[in-house]
Amino acid sequence: MIVIQSTLGLLIKAYNKISLLNKKLQRNESEYLKGLRVLSLFSGIGAFEEALKNINIDFKLVNYCEFDSSVSKAYSIIHNVDEKLNLGDITTIDENKLDDFDLMTYGFPCQDISALGDQKGLMDENGALTRSGLFFEAVRIAKKKLPKYLLAENVRMLVSKKFKTQFREMLKLLDEIGYNTYWQVLNSKDYGVPHSRNRVFLVSIRKDIDDGQFKFPEKIQLSKKASDFYDSFASQDHYLREKDMKYLSEFRLKKKYSSLNSDIIICQTTKQGNLANPQNFIRDKKGYRVMTSRELLALQGFKKKYAEALLNEGFTKEQIGKFSGNSITVDVLERIFEKLLHTGIKVENKILKNENII
Template sequence: MNKKNKKIESSLFPDLKIEAKYRSIDLFAGIGGIRLGFDRAFEDNIETVFVSEWDEHAQKTYAENFNDGLKISGDITKISNEEIPAFDICLAGFPCQAFSLAGKRMGFDDDYKGMSRGTLYAEVVRICEAHKPKVIFCENVKGLTMHDKGRTFKVILGSLEDLGYEVYYKVLNSKDFGVPQNRERIYIVAFRKDIDSSKFEFPESYGEKTVLKNIIEKKPVSVKYYLSSVYLNTLIQHKARHAAKGNGFGYEIREMDSIAGAIVCGGMGRERNLIVDNRLTDFTPVTNIKGQVNREFVRKMTPREWARLQGFPDTFKLSLADTHLYKQFGNSVTVPVIEAIARKIREVLDNA
């Protein structure tokens, strides 16, 4: 086992007990993508001591892949600061829900650090104000920077600065980090001000450039992933109607030597990332469909292929129904991007 994969394996099979240099908490954890990136970067020097995720299906996937005996807490708003162990690093892929700003005052004088108490990001602030970790790491959609004409983002940055942190942020694209997906996200890193973070910088890229053919299943996939002729025709007609109106909406078939568009929240948009896979030999349907299986070999990508688009290892277990898995990976993070940033964070902490 090479050094890079050592922590991945210890996360997935954690019978090996380690004394870690840094303790982390995983808020709005999803299926653990942020944690996995930090595990890769910090190796044996990080230990997760608290996990919170409210979605029961995501909890199942998380627990199956990080079998470390930790109880996954649900609604973070019902967890007191005292119930959370001391920690050094806060990982928070907080949901992109509407932020309540206090009108012309731009939110800084609202209920709690510029946010209504019902805003989930406020929970990150609450917990970090109580525990004062060394680092706070957040990930969100690129559009967060433009929400409410930029005032929402200003509230977020201001709240971290008010807590005593030096804040860095940057939009990075997953395609620059070894996965074939055009996915821009905003990443926020905040160091406690008693830590010299002056040399911190975000990574520019990480890993080799890849295309779809590098992540496609090596063996032919089930016929269930191939579109019915009726549905494919519906997509064609729908796209034609929008094109006639000058709109660009509609399905898209990706070339094998190209990259995917962003797989999106909720797992929707699979039709924007269709591929042609001519290895199918038996067109007999295995699900109820209208018409027959299309003869143009057009299919959706599988959940495992979506996992690879997000940089999850093939050892990551996918036991739930496809519907849940598509949603989970659409909502997740690109692990290699997280790993690359985490390596930069580790450099600062190890030299502090």
């Protein structure tokens, strides 16, 4: 009996110590994440920021950087921030004057990489940087400031055979400035959103804090259909005229250049808000129509109320369609951030895997 009581007492003491350690580590993790400082480059309407908010990361936005003044205004409305935080033209940023930050997001332009663009790559035939070549401006800033994490997104074509050499050079450059980079092509439909959108994501972790354990999120079962996001009402200007019906041809639907009442919509483009060349159509009791601004943003993971706020500020459905088509699916970013920011606990400047604590 004495032996049993003694053993039980030791087990209770050990359990209390483990519980105390867990509480301490959880507190340290909370404090670590609460202080996350973010620099957002090529911000668009702020998909990265929306994802951080959705998973309850209490972060501080150091600055955002958006060249297009109308997009900057939309960003400020959606995220309720002062446009004075906008750095504007990335090529004019003095990296020496930037405040420190822990995370840099940079969904750099895809126009010169995309299958729908001219595919010049990061540099043209004369060696001049293209719009997609603004990637190097982001690297310039990262090299000077050396934040803990870098997170980028671009079209799948970036990792195709055509751009294989350039992509390898990008990874080499990130390695040279001090980062281990993990990359993978992810499709939005595999992360809870009925939207077929393949994009490549690059997660770069500074070498001195990387434990080599980062893995991209596993696919999840899709439980929603596009119709779950439909509005019950759409104004008349969303409905197709006779001359617009050509975009609903059997050929376009078969080739998936367009979709009609699909459970999973095809990839949104910047033309989605237009009647002239949209991608996803809905047939209802009133006829054939394009998606509303609310529907488009919702199928990129944004809240529908953002569309209402933008419309109330004078933005058109065409503008909002372009914003949405240019953005990143928020749900995918949420899953990546959960992996990146919750896989480890910071203790005395080291990252410990949760399962290895006890």
